[in-house]
Amino acid sequence: MYELLTGIIFYISIGVCVVGMIIRTALYFRGLAWNLDRVAYKAFPKQGFQGAVRSIYKWLLPFGTHGWRKQPFMTVIFFSFHLGAVLVPLCLLAHNIFLEEKLGFHLITMPNLLADFLSWVAVISAVFIVLRRIALPEVRILTTWYDYLIIAISVAPFITGLLARYEVGDYSFWLIAHIVSGEILLLAIPFTKLSHVFLFFASRAQLGMDYGIKRGGLKGTKMAW
Amino acid sequence: MFKKILFATSATEASDHAARVAFNMAAALKAHINLFHVLGVPTRGYSQVVLDVKTKEKVEIDDEYISWVEEEIRTYYANQLKDRKIDLSIKAVVGIPHREILRQAKEIKPDLIIMGGSTGSDEESVYKSNTGSTLQRVAKAAQCPILIVNRPAASFWGGVSSIVFGADFSKASDKAFEFALKVAQAMKCELHIFHALDITSNHMGLSLSQDEIEERIRKNLNLIRARYVSKMTDKKNFSMDVWEGIPYVEIVKYAREKHADLIVMAHSSRKLEGDAPKIGSNMEQVILRAGCPVISVNH
Amino acid sequence: MPEGIFCNKKPIETEEALKAFMGDTSGAQYYKEMQSLDVDSDLLWKTIQNTCKSRIRTWLEICAHCGMCAESCFLYLVNDRDPKQVPAYKIQSTLGEIVKRKGKVDNEFMRMAMETAWAKCTCCNRCGLYCPHGIDMGVMFGYLRGLLYQQGFVPWEMKIGAGMHRVYRAQMDVTEEEFVETFQWMAEEYEEEYVGLTVPVDVENADILYTVNAREVKHYPEDLAEAAILFHAAGENWTIPSKGWELTSLAMFAGDWAACKMQVESVYDAMERLKPKRMVGTECGHAHRATVIEGPYWAGRKDGQTPVPSIHYIEWLAEALREGKLKIDPEKRIKQPVTLQDSCNYVRNHGLREVAREILSYIVEPGYFRDMSPNKEHNFCCGGGGGFNGIGLFRHQRNKGLMTKRDQILKTGAKLVIAPCHNCWDAIRDLEEEYEIGIKWSFLKPLILSMLVVPDHMKPEE
Known part of the structure; x- marks a missing residue:
């Protein structure tokens, strides 16, 4: 079972995820139309690029935009969740050993203590994200079962990972559960709302180009995000 | 006409x-x-x-x-x-x-x-x-x-016997005079040429001595002669006066005294200072107060 | 009755049809017919497939339903935080549903979508600034309006507006002759006060081509006179086009893209015919957006630029004051608390956030300018944008919407609101009428004129 999950199924999941992301990103940019979007992307590549970078950069900074500053609670839980969600899977020592073994390369690793901490933060933040969804009427009205499913898919690897880490009950069961949930996550990325892990950059870049070219950029005004 | x-x-x-x-x-x-x-x-x-x-x-x-x-x-x-x-x-x-x-x-x-x-x-x-x-x-x-x-007119058109022309020596005022004269001739009625010397302190900046006032009145009478009377070659039944005071009050008083059926004035286009431009506020006041209709001529 | 006499999928193309349409007072029959207007689902879906590409599709897909856009929307805030006014909800429940159901929606749905598109969104694009994913719901509502217009589900006045542009190439029934005649009439009327005032018509190679809003011609021609006086005082070599003088586009509010194209092309033709150095448009926000920002795309211009550089009136005014072409009498500067209404259409959507402020620095005594909060590109819509001002059916919603601006103005303590935009100006006038808060409002032109040092050559002899 373990062999299968860390073997062929792992390769399929990571392959589908990476190839899926590449294809979808390519399709996104190919689908941009200067006349329908009413943005002269090609006529002003420099201004477009600058606008795109600015638009992404500002929103990656906690409290970097009016939007983030307006909602400090959301900003805190959002960034603490995403910090864990991005760093832990990529930089956990065990993941990198696994990666080295399977694909022959690894990324920067982080101390286990930090990884533990970030994982807990991510899980706790996820709980708050769910509570926020339930508590605030303006978020509740938007929420569907699909949103909870997405959260479940994103958080499951953390929960199972932590349970395995602390060896609660049967370690090998939680490990298998962790691998399965991780692979579900990988497979879900290109096909669900989780596509925002890359489409976030695409969409932000698009609006950045819009402002960088059409809505003030050519006038020399940098949008105060 | x-x-x-x-x-x-x-x-x-x-x-x-x-x-x-x-x-x-x-x-x-x-x-x-x-x-x-x-x-x-x-x-x-x-x-x-x-x-x-x-x-x-x-x-x-x-x-x-x-x-x-x-x-x-x-x-x-x-x-x-x-x-x-x-x-x-x-x-x-x-x-x-x-x-x-x-x-x-x-x-x-x-x-x-x-x-x-x-x-x-x-x-x-x-x-x-x-x-x-x-x-x-x-x-x-x-x-x-x-x-x-504005107010119930004492008489109506057809019975005009006395016209007061309020002069302010502007270009528009010349036009107003031409008109007043034309009406007076057509109606064969009296024409009273009148100018009010504005002595309100906020207008002059300082109050005038009586000598200065009388000097100005004389000047203005001469101005009326030169500017208006000279144009009335065959008109006999007219008079002219210059009074000092708050212009609109004087005009209304004068019109009452002359039993005017009509006041003719130019609508001064000169702008007054201040952020609430009361263009021709004199005229507005005359209209409100006068017992007879007022004709405004500007062109 | 699938297609009504008035309410149908056909745009208004002739003067006769327009008159008949307007004869249906308040659109009573029109809205009645709308109740049974058929939805052409095939056409709807085909249009979406052809025009709804990756940008909007991705926006609809990746919306995280996080609700961070809620507080960015003045209509959400002013309607007691009604969750149904959350921008993401508004667009997901309308455009999102139509796409999801592949166009298979019914009449009732379309009428709901119409109310949402025109009474719950002014296309001010503020929400786009507050979405972490960069989802601009104002843009999507603009797109939705186009779909609704195509299907005939459009507020009565919007259909009139689009029809006006189709018939007259102007938002009101003002012909080319009437435009030129009125402009000349105004110059004549003011010529005595400002010597040498003329209106150059169709002069080629002028420095400035001036375009206006038909409302000025129809109801407030003083605005034309003021523009002429200021150009004259600044010593500009300017002209007006006898054809292609209308800067505005109610067709944009209506979502009638074909009419939008016809309208802006008439202006671009004037540019190409008269070859001015640049175009200056009047103090109007949506007009600037239509002709200068969006127009080039409707007309198929790949660089997104107008045939000659085109600027908003405030840009010209700031330049003229900066360079000393127009001189202000410092004694006559504004000495009462004054605030500025930032128009979404050229501030948020064209980056002109500092221009009007520069003008105010010349015409307001230091210490009297009170900025609204929020301001600049984060300012709230006046409450009447995107066509909201004009739609009788949604008057109640609009009046409610005005409360945002009312409270913003009250907070500044200003007694005068400068609104260099027709729509904002109208909205602020209406909010004073509705709520009587004791303010005055003004375009820039009359203010500048009241404090202008008139050049000697323009002064009448006396």
């Missing part, structure tokens, strides 16, 4: 005195009279909604509504028009009142515009903004004389 009269009416009590004069004139002079009414001001951006000036209600304008308003105006004046042969037309439009009156004047080129006095608080509408009333604006721009009837 007036073949075509444009009577801009609010079709309310505010215009009643003006209406009486207007219809009497039209009948006496066999003139064509165009009853013109701005029924509402456009509101709400580009919607079809209009604020009805009479009912203060927001109404949707269409041709039917406009014909209905025109019929209402006819009904309103039915009593005064009864048994009289008056060549009459009625038109109601939508727009900002002063602008539409001017537009109509440009269109039909009347010899005289007749307007009622201020509709008072009703005119304190949001459209007035800070640039003056309908009357001021029409008086400023109209190419023909404007007869303003």
Whole structure:
């Protein structure tokens, strides 16, 4: 079972995820139309690029935009969740050993203590994200079962990972559960709302180009995000 | 002398005195009279909604509504028009009142515009903004004389025996004088040329000694002689005076003393200082206070 | 009755049809017919497939339903935080549903979508600034309006507006002759006060081509006079086009893209015919957006630029004051608390956030300018944008919407609101009428004129 999950199924999941992301990103940019979007992307590549970078950069900074500053609670839980969600899977020592073994390369690793901490933060933040969804009427009205499913898919690897880490009950069961949930996550990325892990950059870049070219950029005004 | 009269009416009590004069004139002079009414001001951006000036209600304008308003105006004046042969037309439009009156004047080129006095608080509408009333604006721009009837006129057209001309020595004032003279000759009546020396301290900056005042009065009398009397070659029944005081008060007093049936003034286009430009505020005050109609001439 | 006499999928193309349409007072019959207007689902879906590409599809897909856009929307805030006014909800429940159901929606749905598109969104694009994913719901509502217009589900006044542009190439029934005549009439009327005032018509190679809003011609021609006086005082070599003088586009509010194209092409034709150095448009926000920002795309211009550089009136005014072409009498500067209404259409959507402020620095005595909060590109819509001002059916919603601006103005303590935008100006006038807070409002032109040092050559002899 373990062999299968860390073997062929792992390769399929990571392959589908990476190839899926590449294809979808390519399709996104190919689908941009200067006349329908009413943005002269090609006529002003420099201004477009600058606008795109600015638009992404500002929103990656906690409290970097009016939007983030307006909602400090959301900003805190959002960034603490995403910090864990991005760093832990990529930089956990065990993941990198696994990666080295399977694909022959690894990324920067982080101390286990930090990884533990970030994982807990991510899980706790996820709980708050769910509570926020339930508590605030303006978020509740938007929420569907699909949103909870997405959260479940994103958080499951953390929960199972932590349970395995602390060896609660049967370690090998939680490990298998962790691998399965991780692979579900990988497979879900290109096909669900989780596509925002890359489409976030695409969409932000698009609006950045819009402002960088059409809505003030050519006038020399940098949008105060 | 007036073949075509444009009577801009609010079709309310505010215009009643003006209406009486207007219809009497039209009948006496066999003139064509165009009853013109701005029924509402456009509101709400580009919607079809209009604020009805009479009912203060927001109404949707269409041709039917406009014909209905025109019929209402006819009904309103039915009593005064009864048994009289008056060549009459009625038109109601939508727009900002002063602008539409001017537009109509440009269109039909009347010899005289007749307007009622201020509709008072009703005119304190949001459209007035800070640039003056309908009357001021029409008086400023109209190419023909404007007869303003605010208070019940002691007499009506056809019985004019005394005209007071309020002079201020401006270009427009020359035009006003020409007109006053023309009317006086046509009516064969007295013409009283009058100038009020403004001694209000805020105007001069400092108060004047009596000697200085009298010196100025003499100067102004000479000015009247040179500027106006010289043009009256065959007119005998006239007089001229210069009084000192607050101009509008003096003009009203003078008109009362001379039993004036009509005051003729230029609408001074000179701008007064301050952020509330009361263009021709003198004229406004005279209109409010005088016991007879006032004619404003600017061109 | 699938297609009504008035309410149908056909645009208004002739003067006759327009008059008949307007004869249906308040659109009573029109809205009645709308109740049974059929939805052409095939057409709807085909249009979406052809025009709804990756940008909007991705926006609809990746919306995280986080609700961060809620507080960015003045209509959400002013309607007691009604969750149904959350921008993401508004667009997901309308455009989102139509796409999801592949266009298979019914009449009732379309009428709901119409109300949402025109009474719950002014296309001010503020929400786009507050979405972490950069989802601009104002843009999507603009797109939705196009779909609704195509299907005939459009507010009565909007259909009139689009029809006006189709018939007259102007938002009101003002013909080319009437435009030129009125402009000349105004110059004549003011010529005595400002010597030498003229209106150059159709002069080729002028420095400035001036374009206006038909409302000015129809109802407030003083605005034309003021523009002429200021150009004259600044010594500009300017002209007006006898054809292609209308800067505005109610067709944009209506979502009638074909009419939008016709309208802006008439202006671009004037540019190409008269070859001015640049175009200056009047103090109007949506007009600037239509002709200068969006127009080039409707007209198929790949660089997104107008045939000659085109600027907003405030840009010209700031330049003229900066360079000393127009001189202000410092004694006459504004000495009362004054605030500025930032128009979404050229501030948020064209980056002109500092220009009007520069003008105010010349015409307001230091210490009297009170900025609204929020301001600049984060300012709230006046409450009447995107066509909201003009739609009788949604008057109640609009009046409620005005409360945002009312409270913003009250907070500044200003007694005068400068609104260099027709829509904002109208909205602020209406809010004073509705709520009577004792303010005045003004375009820039009359203010500048009241404090202008008139050059000697323009002064009448006396």
